Structure formats: C-alpha cells, structure tokens
Amino acid sequence: MIKFGIFGILFASLAVLAGLGIAIGPFAMSPGQLVGVLMQGPFGAPSLLHTIVWEVRLPHVVGAVLIGAALAISGAAYQGLFINPLVSPEILGVLAGAGFGAALGLVLSDHFVTVQLLSFIFGLVAVGLAVLLAWRVGDEDGLIVLVLAGMITAALFTALLSFIKYTADPYDKLPAIIYWLMGSLGQITWAQLAWSAPVIGLASIGLVQQAERLNIMSQGDEEAQSLGVPVVQTRILIILLTTVLASVTVMLAGMIAWVGLIVPHLTRLLLGADNRLVLPASLLVGAIYLVAVDLLSRNFTSVEIPIGILTALIGLPIFAGLLLRLGASGWR
Template sequence: MQNKNTFAFFVLLSLCFGLIIFSLFIGKYSLSASEYLSYFNALIKGDVSRHLDIHTVFFELRFPRVLACVIIGAALSISGSAYQAMFVNPLVSPSILGVLSGAGFGAALGMFFGLTPFYVGLSTFVFGVVAVCVSLGFVIVFNSGKGIILLVLGGIISSSFFTSLLSILKYAADPNDTLPNITYFLMGSLSFASAKAVFWAALPMLFGIVMLCFCFKGLNALSLGEEEAKSLGIDAMRFKIFVIILATFISALSVSMAGVIGWIGLIVPHITRFLFSSDNKIVLPFSALIGAMFLLVCDDLSRILFEYEIPIGIITSLIGIPVFVAILFRVKGGFGAN
C-alpha cells in the first residue's frame, strides 16, 4: 500500500509539472514553436535583448501567474482538508471561520480608499486574520465546554458581520471606478497576482502548506474523537488553534493575491479521499497537488475560452458544483439512498 501511494504521489507530481509547462505556453499572446526555440536559445546564451517581448510575457506575466495558481490551489485545498478533518465534517471549507469574508472586506476597504496594491494586499490579509480572531473570541469569551460549536457559530457571525460591512462599502463606492474593481476582485482572478506579490507570499505559503502536512497524526487522532486524541497525548484545543492559525494564514494570503476563489477547499479533499484514502497522511499532500492542478486547469480555461478573461471564481464554481454532485452520487449511490 505504501509503495502504491508513493507511486501515485509521483504520478500526480509529474502531471502537475506537465500541466505547469503546458500553462506557460498558452495565452492570448500566441507564439510559434520557432519563436519559442529562438527565445530559449537566446536565454541559454544569456542575451534576450532581441526577444524582450517574449521574455516579458513568459517570465513577468505567465510564470508568476502559473506559480500563483499552484500555490493558491494547494493552499486552499490543504486548508479545506485540515478543516474537514479537524471538525469531522465533510461540508467544512476555508470560509467556515469567516476568513474569506474578512479578507474580501479588507481588499474592498483598500480599494475604497485608493491604496496601492501592496497595501490592498496587506489590508486583505489583516482583515482575514481579524475575522478568524473574532471567531476564536467566541470560544474564549463563552467557554462552556462546547468549543467546536462555538467556533462554528463564531465563524458564521464573523462572516455575516464582514459581509455586511462589505455591502456598505459597495453601496458607498464610486459606481464608475471603485465598485467594478471591488466586484471583479470578489469574483477571483489570477490577474491580480503580480510577480512582486507572488514571490513575496510564495515562501510563507509553502511553509504553511508543509507544516499542515506534518499535522496528519493529530488530525487522524481527532477524527476518532477528542477523548481518544487526549488519550494519545494531544491537547485537542491547542492543536486545533494551531491548525486554524496555519490554515487561516495561507488562506488569507491566497485571497490577498487572487481574490475570493471558492469551491476548491470544499471539493478537492472529497476527490482525494474518494480516489486514494481517508488517512490524512495521504489526504493532506495529495489534496495540495490535486488542488494545484485543479486551479491550473480552471485558470487555463478562464484564459482561452473567450476573447476576454473570465474571473476564475466563476470557473471554479461551474466546475466545482457538478463535480461535488457527482461525488455525492458515487458515494451514496444517489440522493435517495439510505
């Protein structure tokens, strides 16, 4: 079984790498094979002065975007896997604690006041963290031995609160300039992922993804119940807070780079468990890889389906909904099954 999983992992890794290469060569700026060969030959020689347009498209536009796809898809998927394992609930996603609503409000606030892209990203991250802190505050203030219930309730309230604040900003925003920017951001788009923002956020997000992968033992123990986890020497509440901080951190950074992208954190963990295993040692890293490939495919479609680019959040929803329904049918044998 171990050899089989190792082989599957390397197959997925190879597929992901192939998809990355494919994604680098597609886009609105079409180039012939001979032009690419001429450019790479010049790149090897260290002189791309005659191919500055190709160099700009390839390394300043497409490469940061593809890298953002991989990191964001992996981050949202592994966050969803961690949340679902921690709450022992298959319908949980990174939005459960209000992080997406808070981050969306933070971005809208920065756009409303005309801040630079750096400060818009910073505001997005800060308010995503604040939204989760509000959720955690319910557990601290109203601690009654029902931590998870209060945490979910706090997430619902936090999400509703920041959604209301976001509605106020949209109502007050300039309808000819600011409002369209806010609306487009909330639909999600990799066009927001500038090279500077991607390279600034890539290492912290990779660190968070790797750390979550090493949380599999605690998450497996929690799936058996908190009492069982305690008997194995795990402080359930501290461990949950640690996982929440990691998942929130990488989810908020994802929103700061590409806006609000839904469904990935919900459906990818289901796909992984359905295809491979329910063991979090397998689910967490495999979800990261499948999530990266899923978002790459969605971004490729958003760029090539029409003459204009479709917000990627629309593509993930259009693909995610039927995939989720198909998984339900395969698992349950139909909605009418007992």
C-alpha cells in the first residue's frame, strides 16, 4: 500500500510541476487564465496567451516529461542489465554515436529532419558496433567485454565528433553543433512529439515487461539461465529498446546527461531494488526531474540555459549526496 501511495505522490508531483512549467515564465499568467487556455484546446481562439501556452510551453513541458522518462528508464534498465549501479545509458556509446550523427547532419544540411535522422541512425550504429564487437570476442565474461566494446565505440565516435567540430565552419556550423550538443528542449515541436511519444511509450512498456527477467539476471548469467531465462536474447532486447529510447532523446533535445544515472538511484531509495517497481517509477521520477530542471533553466536567468548544462550542474551534487549516504549504508 505504501508503494502505491508513493506512485500516487509521484503522479501528483509531476502534474503540479508540469502545471508550473506551463504557467511560469517571462509572460506571467494566472491559474485561471492557464486553465481557460488549456480548456480551449489546441485550436482555440488565437491570442498571444494561447500561442505561448499551446505552441511554446506545452510542447516544451511534454518534451521534458517524455525525455526525462525515457532517459531514466533507460538508465534503470542498464543498471539492472549490467548489474552495476554506476552505469548510465551512454555505456555502449549511444550518446557519442547520436552526437556524431547530429553534428554530421548539421554540417551536411540545414534541415533539422536530416540532423535528427542521422542522430538516430548513428546512435543505433554505435551500439550495434559495440554489440557486434562483443559478440565476435565471445560470450566469456560477456558483460565486461560488452562494456569494453562500448568504451571503444564511444571513443571512436567522440573522436569523429571532434574531427567534425575541427573541420566545421567556425562562424556558422561550429556554434550550432556546440549549442546542440549542450542539450535543449527549445526546438521541440508537436510534430516531433506526435511520433516520438508512441515510440518512447512502446519501448518503455517493452522494458517494464522485462523487469522480472532483469531481477533474475541480476543474480548473474549462469543462475539466470538455470532459472529458465534466455540471457543473451533478453540482453539484446533490452539493449535494443534502451538504444531506441536514448537515440530518440538525443534526436529531440541533444545530449542530456546525468538523468539516466541519478534517477534510478533516487527511485531505488524510494522503492527498493525490485525492477518491477523501479522501472515504472523511474519513468515518473525522470519526468519530474527534467520538468523541474527545465523550469529552472527557463526562469533562473533572463536567457534560457541549455538544459544539458543544468542537468549536470544539479545532478552532480545530488550524486555526491547519494554517494555520501549510500557509501555508509550500501547500494540499493
């Protein structure tokens, strides 16, 4: 019952924060005005207020919810899969690959769709290469080999990204690449949300369905196998779903670090280590975390701070606090 209560509180917190995210900003509005505009729906009477709510703030907040949820469940799934609480979604090189793809897209084209498509494709390519390399090495010490292969592909795409930055036009393309890599929710549109929401939703459901197997796999490969779990197939499925989720977030908003590392820890503090609870709850905690950080990034100064900077600046002290606390009591 307590755990259901925690889920209820998380839902309520997300709803309140999302409401604040829409209401608070340089253009002030009363709660009554906000409710009125929301009730009008997306095709209500044109007005400045309606445009600000429906075209600027709402996609921004919905994007934060989706991206926070996607990064958090990816991190939780990877920490379970690699049986390591220090793992984050970029362990197999997905963010490095997606970052390189986006930079390549920015150099080759001015179309945002090209940038996003290349970002998504190279995110998958980077992880695919890591998995392929690990598979070629063999299945002895499978997880360690996989992590090392991920380090190799991440290093490769980081180097390629540096090369693109070095050769990019320093007055036009380079600033665009650097700004994009900092992570921002500012360019998210309804059209992007319309296709990314179902992708994130389906991949998240897929991961939640694997939660029980993740629990069993946390006992080690051999024990999981003797308990009837097809370890390799399950691992590939989880890597695929997680890669899709992480790539979609990079496509939508660039590199947003730390969410996938910290949120699963916060969630385990609330609900314990059972992935059947951690995975769905991390969706909510991740969404809350990113909506809150987005609220700060838009209102902290007169200029919107790229959210990737703030997730790191806020995430680091939280992680240090967790280390101090969990260092004494043990990881959950």
